[in-house]
Each structure stands twice: as structure tokens, then as C-alpha cells.
Amino acid sequence: MKEYLVDAIVLKSVRAREADRVVTLYTRQMGKKRAVAHGAEKPASRKRGAVQPFSYSRLLLRRGRDLDTVSQGEGIEIFPGLRQSLEGLATASYLAELVDSFTPDEDPNQAIFDLLLDTFRILGDGDQSNAAWAFELKLVSLLGYRPGMEACVLCGSPVEGDRVRFLPEQGGILCSGCLPGAGRVLEITRGTLESLKALARWETRRVHRIKIDPSSGREIKKIIRRFTEYHLEKAVKSGRFIDLVNGR
Amino acid sequence: MNGAGPIARLVDQFARLPGIGPKTAQRLAFHILNEPPETARSLARALVEAREKVRRCSGCCDLTDGDPCAICRDPRRNREVICVVEQPRDVMAVEKSRGFRGLYHVLHGAISPMSGVGPGELTIRELMERLAKDGVREVILATNPNVEGDATALYLARLIKPSGIRVTRLAHGLPVGASLEYADEMTLSKALEGRQDLG
Ligand SMILES: [Zn+2]
Ligand SMILES: [Zn+2]
Numbered sequence: 279m280k281e282y283l284v285d286a287i288v289l290k291s292v293r294a295r296e297a298d299r300v301v302t303l304y305t306r307q308m309g310k311k312r313a314v315a316h317g318a319e320k321p322a323s324r325k326r327g328a329v330q331p332f333s334y335s336r337l338l339l340r341r342g343r344d345l346d347t348v349s350q351g352e353g354i355e356i357f358p359g360l361r362q363s364l365e366g367l368a369t370a371s372y373l374a375e376l377v378d379s380f381t382p383d384e385d386p387n388q389a390i391f392d393l394l395l396d397t398f399r400i401l402g403d404g405d406q407s408n409a410a411w412a413f414e415l416k417l418v419s420l421l422g423y424r425p426g427m428e429a430c431v432l433c434g435s436p437v438e439g440d441r442v443r444f445l446p447e448q449g450g451i452l453c454s455g456c457l458p459g460a461g462r463v464l465e466i467t468r469g470t471l472e473s474l475k476a477l478a479r480w481e482t483r484r485v486h487r488i489k490i491d492p493s494s495g496r497e498i499k500k501i502i503r504r505f506t507e508y509h510l511e512k513a514v515k516s517g518r519f520i521d522l523v524n525g526r
Numbered sequence: 527m528n529g530a531g532p533i534a535r536l537v538d539q540f541a542r543l544p545g546i547g548p549k550t551a552q553r554l555a556f557h558i559l560n561e562p563p564e565t566a567r568s569l570a571r572a573l574v575e576a577r578e579k580v581r582r583c584s585g586c587c588d589l590t591d592g593d594p595c596a597i598c599r600d601p602r603r604n605r606e607v608i609c610v611v612e613q614p615r616d617v618m619a620v621e622k623s624r625g626f627r628g629l630y631h632v633l634h635g636a637i638s639p640m641s642g643v644g645p646g647e648l649t650i651r652e653l654m655e656r657l658a659k660d661g662v663r664e665v666i667l668a669t670n671p672n673v674e675g676d677a678t679a680l681y682l683a684r685l686i687k688p689s690g691i692r693v694t695r696l697a698h699g700l701p702v703g704a705s706l707e708y709a710d711e712m713t714l715s716k717a718l719e720g721r722q723d724l725g
Contacts, residue, residue: 290640291673295545297705319705331673364680367673371639378640516639523681 281340281349284308287394289374291331293319300345301329303337304377304394309386313339315348325351332360332370334395359402368523369406372516373397373413379510380421389420396482407495407524408477412485414502415478423509426450427475432460442471446505464501470494474501499526533559585656587632587649589614597621597630604628606663610653610682612636612670616706620668625718628666631656636674637681645681653682657691664692667724670705671696683724695724 286303289310294300297319303311315329328335328351338350360366377394381387397413418424430437430453431445443452443463451471452460469491476488477498490498499521507513533555540551558566583590585598597603597617607628611617617630633648656662665686669675683693696718 292641361673361676364677364684367677367680368639371673371677375640515642518642519637519639519644522644 281338284311284337284339285354286311286335286337287391287398288329288331288333288335289378291315291318291329297323299329301348302378304381304391305386306388306391307386308384309390310378310381310383311339311346312383313337313346313348314342315351318348327351327356328353330356332357332367332374332398334398355399357398357401359400360398363403364523365404365406366401368516368520369401369410370398372410372514372520375514375516376414376417376506379512379514380417387420390417393417393420393482400483400486405524407499408485408488408490409482410520411498411502412477412480412482414506415474416482418506418509419478421509423449423505425474425478425505427471427478429453430456432456440468441465442468444471444501446501446508449505464497464504466497466501467494470497470501474498496526582632582649586630587634587652588617588630589632602627606661607666608653608656608662608664609666609668611668611706612675612678613707616668616670619706620718623718626666628664633669633678636669637678638674639677648678650682650685654685657686657689662691664694666718667693667695668706672705679724693724 284303284305284307286305288301289304290302291299294314297317299315299318301313301315303313305311315325317323318326318329320326325348327333328337329348333353334355334357335351335353337348339346340349360370373394377390381390393413393416397409400409415425426449429435429451431448431450432452433456435453435455437451437453442465443457444450444466445452445460445463447461452463457463473488473490473494477485480488503514503517536555536558537548537551540546540554541548546554558569579591580589581593582588583593583595583598585594588595588597590596604627608631609620609626609628610631610633611620612633612635614632617632620626620630631649631653633650633653635643635648637643637645637648657665665682667679667682669678679695683695686693
């Protein structure tokens with residue numbers, strides 16, 4: 279089998295030699311996959327649209343010695359809402375970078391594919407923070423790092439009070455008994471904790487409706503970013519731009 | 527071959543250049559070594575001379591050997607319109623179209639969040655300083671029609687709009703995802719005609 283079809287969301291496209299592009303795909307069939315799209319920058323290229331970042335496309339790939347190449351491509355969805363706004367593009371970059379950094383090559387995961395597809399569909403104008411946070415919480419859960427938000431992650435006892443301590447390195451909230459010597463905790467309000475739970479649980483197309491006030495928003499951003507970067511063991515590069523665009 | 531000797535060092539220097547793999551780097555190195563010494567000397571001279579004489583224009587940030595550059599110095603150019611492009615090669619492409627008589631601003635890149643290229647890595651501060659003092663009435667955003675170019679244009683539009691300066695974006699004629707430098711003259715002059723307000 280020299281050629282094969284994949285349904286792919288283009289995470290990233292990097293300029294290579296001449297008018298070539300090296301694309302990083304997240305495919306339904308085989309997970310993350312890199313491929314070369316020869317001549318993709320020339321105006322006459324027929325596959326150019328299909329290999330643009332943040333496109334959902336059906337691609338015909340051909341096995342190559344090093345990287346496989348994109349022989350043909352056809353766009354399925356281009357998510358115009360995401361493309362026409364600065365928030366949309368900034369958020370899509372952030373989510374695509376998360377998927378690229380977190381997932382191994384050629385390890386299919388249908389749930390991650392669907393999560394990315396559903397989230398790209400709702401990205402548009404205005405503040406996209408809810409969509410991004412919900413995506414991030416769901417992604418880490420699908421990868422096996424579900425944050426513990428129901429009870430103390432160390433001893434299982436209920437966590438009481440208006441202020442709750444979250445420790446990203448332990449993967450969730452702590453009770454007051456387990457707190458001493460636990461490390462650098464982040465203190466959040468109970469309201470923030472409830473918002474986090476809602477973001478992790480609600481269907482993607484409904485997360486816009488979760489009401490989050492600005493101070494909870496700041497706590498949520500801090501917690502999720504630290505949680506993600508702890509598991510990733512590096513900073514998310516797109517984080518700087520999304521923060522700039524959102525004024526955080 | 528000694529891994530740290532002069533041949534290896536030369537191969538290594540070539541291999542650092544964009545688009546040159548280890549095989550091509552080796553071919554270039556052996557080509558130079560097979561030519562008379564004068565070839566190497568004049569190549570080295572050209573490299574050093576270009577690097578030392580070429581700088582960024584204090585007006586438009588394009589690469590130039592005289593400051594300000596020829597376009598910024600030209601009294602016949604319309605100083606009220608600035609065309610913002612990603613790269614020096616895009617200035618050449620737009621000039622070839624002969625569809626534009628204003629001035630340029632070269633960003634030296636485009637916003638690419640995933641590669642860590644933000645507004646601070648481009649010449650956006652220089653552009654905003656120019657707009658604050660130079661009596662500019664229109665800014666044409668001619669960044670490439672791809673994700674990075676669009677993000678850059680949207681970001682600049684948001685930054686410039688409050689000043690009341692008209693902001694337009696190259697619209698028609700350029701296929702999505704194509705690079706300016708591969709577009710023919712006709713396509714580019716159409717694109718300039720069909721520019722639209724942004725934001
Ligand atoms: Zn405990
Ligand atoms: Zn100049």
C-alpha cells in the first residue's frame with residue numbers, strides 16, 4: 279500500500295525548501311503524523327488550501343523514504359469563524375500546539391480528534407477562553423492526567439471551606455491535613471473550582487454559556503497553564519500570544 | 527576526514543544555511559575547494575561586504591546599503607500610504623507590479639505563535655512610531671494570505687484602527703495560502719486594486 283487516505287486536522291505548517299511545506303497533521307486514522315506537501319506555496323497548487331493550518335481535510339498520502347508526502351488534498355471544513363478573528367487564530371494556535379506537544383506520533387486517539395474538531399467548530403470572535411480552557415482540561419484527562427477536583431488527591435477526604443488549594447504537581451485539590459509540606463499551592467475560590475468542574479464536564483458546544491467572572495478567570499488560567507506545563511515539562515509557546523490578545 | 531578540521535568546519539557553515547542539507551553542504555564545500563583560491567576569496571569578500579554595508583532603513587526597515595533607502599528618499603512617492611509587507615523580497619514583488627506608488631514597511635516576519643514569534647519580534651514598534659508622526663492616511667496590510675499573515679494583519683488592524691488611519695488588506699487575486707513572492711505581476715496589481723478595509 280503506497281498511498282492511503284487520512285482525515286486530518288492540520289496543526290502546523292512550516293516552510294521548507296522552495297515552495298514546499300512540512301505539515302503536522304492530527305489524523306483520525308493514525309493520530310499525529312508529519313508529511314511534506316511539495317509546491318504547496320505556489321498559487322497554482324491544487325492541494326494548497328487543504329494543507330493550511332487549522333483546516334480539516336481529506337488527504338491522500340504517499341509513503342516516502344523519510345517523510346510521507348501529500349499527493350492530493352481536499353478540504354472538508356475550513357472553520358471560517360476561527361480564521362476571521364484574532365482571538366480565533368490565537369486560540370487555534372494554542373490548541374494545535376497543545377495537541378502537537380502532548381501526543382506521540384502515530385498513536386490514534388479518536389476522542390482527541392473529535393475534541394479538536396468540535397472545538398475548532400465553535401471558535402470565533404470575542405473571548406474564546408472558555409473553549410480553550412475546556413479543551414485543555416478535557417485533553418489532559420484524555421491523556422490520563424485528569425485533575426482531581428472532587429476530594430483531596432492525597433488522602434481522599436472531602437475538601438471544605440471557601441478557599442481551596444490546588445497543587446498542579448499532585449494533580450488536584452488538597453485537604454488542610456495534607457497541605458503542610460505539599461509544595462507551591464495555588465489558592466482558588468470554591469466558585470473557581472465549580473467553574474473548572476463545569477468546563478471539564480460540559481459538552482464543547484455549550485461551554486460558552488458557563489459564566490466566569492474576571493477574577494475566577496485569572497485563577498483558572500493560572501491553574502490550567504501550570505498544570506499543563508507541569509505535564510508537558512515545557513512552556514506552551516503560543517501562551518504568550520493568546521495572553522496578549524486576551525489582555526491577561 | 528577530521529571532524530574538527532577546516533573542511534568539516536566549512537561543511538558545517540554551509541549546512542547552517544536555510545534549505546541546505548548535509549549532502550548539499552558537502553557538495554558546496556568541495557566545489558569551493560576544487561576552484562582556484564580566488565573564488566573562495568571573492569566569495570568571502572562579497573559575504574563580508576554585503577553583511578557590513580547592508581542595514582535596515584531607518585524609515586521602512588527594508589534592507590538597504592544607503593540610509594534612508596532609495597524608495598524612502600524618492601520625492602515622487604506618496605508619503606500618505608504605507609504598504610506593510612513581511613519580507614524585503616515582498617517589496618521587490620510589489621514594486622515589480624508597478625501598482626503602488628507609496629512607501630513600504632518591512633516587518634521581517636509574521637506573527638507565528640507556535641514558533642514563538644510574537645509582535646515583539648517584528649518591526650511593529652517602528653511602524654507605530656512612523657504612524658504617530660508621519661501624516662500617514664492609509665496603511666495597506668500586504669502580509670501573506672495564510673494563517674501567520676492573517677494573524678499579523680488582524681493584530682495590526684486592531685493596533686492602528688484607534689488612530690483613525692484607514693487600514694486596508696490585499697484582498698482579491700491572491701489565492702489563500704500562496705506566498706507573495708510566487709504571485710505574478712497581474713495577480714499582484716489586481717490584489718492592490720481590490721484591497722478592502724479591515725476590521
Ligand atoms: Zn488530604
Ligand atoms: Zn526605506
